Amino acid sequence: MYDPSMRILTVLELLQARESVTGAELARRLEVSPRTVQRYVTRLQDLGIPVEGRRGVGGAYRLKPGFRLPPLMFTGEEALALALGLRALKQLGLHTLTPAAEGASAKLTRSLPAPLREDMHALEAAVQLDASPWVVSTDAALLATLLRAVRGAQVVEFAYTSLTGRASRRRANVYRVMHLDGRWYAVGLCQLRQELRSFRLDRVRDLAVLDETFTPPATFDALALARASLPARPRHDISVWLACPPEALQGRLTTWHTDITAEAGGTRVRCQREELEWFASFLLALPYPVRVDSPPALLDTLRVMAERGRTLLAAQATG
Structure with a gap:
């Protein structure tokens, strides 16, 4: 078990986590007697921590309402987890x-003892996190x-703008917020459609929280809903080379069932799709040279689309 100083700090952590804790529960959690708990509480009070106590059977302790201390004691793993989490926010x-x-990182570093502080400085110098070009920036205030x-x-x-650019006003009972494929989504019941829908937060504007409330489902898995709405087994394996850097495709191509890597001064795109026409249209809209390596059906689709284009232009010329 902990030494006495660690037990005192544990009492403080438990009091900060709960509105009140009985002396009996503290004694059980710390494996000490109720009298020893009283000594720990007295020690905290001597240090200026406003611990209030209620005597008698069922007596409990609590911190003075509104008083909170920042967590000052971290293990090496906890400090590392916090530091990496703060640096990874851009990835979301x-x-x-x-x-x-x-600011939080600076406060964290200042609160650490010297050995852990040196570990944090080493992390800052040694760890690089690349900001993926596929992550869509989201307004943190809107998310909050x-x-x-x-x-x-x-x-x-x-106000919501669909993928096709159509604007509408929506009301929704949002059950969950999720991050998937580099984007944030609100998932719940759309009152306009009376169906479960997901809304990309980067397409949401003028968000207002109403006084109207709803009863959320007891259990709801937004990620499972999102996965169920996507093709379980895309039929076509596609491999193309594009004469552009990977960053040039930002916002143009979903990363779902897609692998995008730099190759030979350009970009290799390997992906799976059910509908080749949509992917062929994407390729034709790019202002870069393209080489299709597979599947042959994608080349056939491009030939059909090229013939349609020639027919349209011929009709336009004769008309």
Whole structure:
């Protein structure tokens, strides 16, 4: 078990985590007697920590309402997890939180003992996290507002722009918020469609939290819903080479069932798709040279589309 100083700190952590804790529970958790718990509480009070106690049977301890201390004791693994998490925020598209993350990182470093502080400096110098070009930037304030609505089971209203550019006003009972394929989504019941829908947060504007509330389902798996709506087994394995850097494809191509790597001064795209026409249209819209390596059916699709184009142009010329 812990030494006495660690037990005192554990009492403080337990008091910060709960509204109140009985002396009996503290004694059981710390494997000490109730009288020893009283000594620990007295020691905290001597250090200026406002611990309030209620005597008698069922007596409990609590911190003075509104008082909180930042967590000052971290293991090496905890400190590493926090530091890496703060640096990885950009990977989730939350670039607007960068100043807050830098401030939190500085506070974390200052709170650590010298050996762990040196580990954090080593992490800063040695670890590089590449900001993926496929991650879509998301407004952190909008995300925070939406999370509060989910917590309060409150209906939200917002302006939404679909993938095709169509604008509409929506009301939704949002059950979950998820991050998938480099994007943030709100998932729940769309009141306009009366169906479960997912909304990309980078397409949401003018979000308002209404006083209207709803009863969320007891269990809801947003990721399972998203996976179920996507093709389970795409039929065509595609491999193409593009005369452009991978970054040039940002926002143009989904990363679902897609592998994008730099190759021979350009980009190799390997992916799986059910409909070749959509992918062929994507290739034709690119302002870069393209080489199709597989499948042969993709070349056939491009030939058909080229013939359609020639027919259209011929009709236009004779008309």
